[in-house]
Amino acid sequence: MSAMIEIEHMSKTFRLARRRPGLLGGLRSIINPEMRTVQAVQDISLRIEKGEMIGLVGPNGAGKSTSIKMMTGILMPTAGSLRVAGLVPIEQRRELASRIGVVFGQRTQLWWDLPLIDSLRLLRHLYRVPEERHRANLEHLREMLDLDEFIDTPVRQLSLGQRMRGDIAAALLHDPEMLYLDEPTIGLDVVAKARIREFLLHLNAERGTTVLLTTHDMDDVEMLCPRMVIIDHGRKLYDGSVSAIRERFGGERTLIAVLDPSDLDQLARRDAGEVCLQGLPVGVRQIRAEGPRVWLGFARDALPAHELVAWLGGRYRLRDVTFQEPEIEDVIRRIYEENLLLQDVQVIA
Numbered sequence: 001m002s003a004m005i006e007i008e009h010m011s012k013t014f015r016l017a018r019r020r021p022g023l024l025g026g027l028r029s030i031i032n033p034e035m036r037t038v039q040a041v042q043d044i045s046l047r048i049e050k051g052e053m054i055g056l057v058g059p060n061g062a063g064k065s066t067s068i069k070m071m072t073g074i075l076m077p078t079a080g081s082l083r084v085a086g087l088v089p090i091e092q093r094r095e096l097a098s099r100i101g102v103v104f105g106q107r108t109q110l111w112w113d114l115p116l117i118d119s120l121r122l123l124r125h126l127y128r129v130p131e132e133r134h135r136a137n138l139e140h141l142r143e144m145l146d147l148d149e150f151i152d153t154p155v156r157q158l159s160l161g162q163r164m165r166g167d168i169a170a171a172l173l174h175d176p177e178m179l180y181l182d183e184p185t186i187g188l189d190v191v192a193k194a195r196i197r198e199f200l201l202h203l204n205a206e207r208g209t210t211v212l213l214t215t216h217d218m219d220d221v222e223m224l225c226p227r228m229v230i231i232d233h234g235r236k237l238y239d240g241s242v243s244a245i246r247e248r249f250g251g252e253r254t255l256i257a258v259l260d261p262s263d264l265d266q267l268a269r270r271d272a273g274e275v276c277l278q279g280l281p282v283g284v285r286q287i288r289a290e291g292p293r294v295w296l297g298f299a300r301d302a303l304p305a306h307e308l309v310a311w312l313g314g315r316y317r318l319r320d321v322t323f324q325e326p327e328i329e330d331v332i333r334r335i336y337e338e339n340l341l342l343q344d345v346q347v348i349a
């Protein structure tokens with residue numbers, strides 16, 4: 001495999017003037033500024049192969065946008081080195097621009113007052129795309145992103161989801177090998193999110209475009225990204241698969257058993273009248289019960305799921321059994337809260 005992005009020990013520090021309170025303080029801050037530094041990105045190393053689809057996840061202020069800005073040549077790293085498509089972003093910004101596409105969910109590169117189609121045509125000149133290639137790409141993107149129903153509408157009148165589809169088309173008109181998406185599904189409804197995700201999967205599978213997206217929506221990551229990088233306070237906390245992180249930090253799984261109603265009379269009851277399963281295997285606890293439905297929590301390494309089902313089946317007549325994995329949001333929150341560090345987790349890169 002060959003690398004699309006190679007980052008080694010990349011850091012970014014911002015120096016800011018600390019503002020003193022009050023009018024006099026404000027004046028003193030101008031004459032004699034007291035500086036403070038913000039370490040936005042700290043010693044991040046990362047290699048992304050061509051054709052990968054990778055999610056960059058982290059709480060507000062973690063350093064995601066700063067990292068993307070360095071990868072696109074907008075910001076210069078304070079330390080470390082990086083190459084994107086073999087280029088040094090800050091030094092070869094113009095050349096890089098023809099090889100990458102960038103979409104910021106909160107901003108648009110489309111002209112606000114023009115119909116979408118005009119922006120998409122103007123961008124041909126900005127990116128210097130040959131006419132024939134532009135025509136073919138535009139036709140393909142119109143179809144894939146279903147742009148025709150609103151392509152003649154001024155951008156300011158588009159819904160957020162329509163605007164995002166327009167922005168994604170705009171970022172892809174010049175056939176970039178690499179697409180960065182900063183919060184591509186922010187503020188979108190379920191249908192609009194699904195549409196964007198479907199398109200990105202198609203783009204990655206059909207054209208082999210490398211995709212790096214930042215998101216707060218873990219569904220984006222679960223549905224799109226085999227690999228996820230978590231950063232917090234500018235540092236890389238985790239680099240691996242979503243399933244591995246669930247295995248490692250997922251805590252309890254839940255089994256929901258539906259008992260045969262005729263068995264209920266013979267079971268012990270809790271104060272609230274809930275049925276109470278007694279003598280549960282070690283590592284299994286009853287979370288709650290509602291009529292014949294009982295929720296059991298069990299540690300992943302306490303016993304295999306099939307053994308718990310067999311244990312229940314040997315004592316009760318089971319009508320149904322389902323499992324619930326812990327929500328990935330909860331798992332990630334735990335990692336932030338407990339500040340679990342990279343050396344504690346399984347790393348694949």
Ligand SMILES: Nc1ncnc2c1ncn2[C@@H]1O[C@H](COP(=O)(O)OP(=O)(O)OP(=O)(O)O)[C@@H](O)[C@H]1O
Pocket residue numbers: 014015016038039040058059060061062063064065066067
């Ligand atoms: N131009 C700047 N000048 C000074 N500080 C900055 C600048 N840009 C970012 N920062 C600081 O760097 C840190 C990382 O910010 P960044 O925008 O990269 O986070 P983020 O992970 O993208 O957050 P969010 O999810 O809220 O967008 C924050 O503390 C932020 O205040």
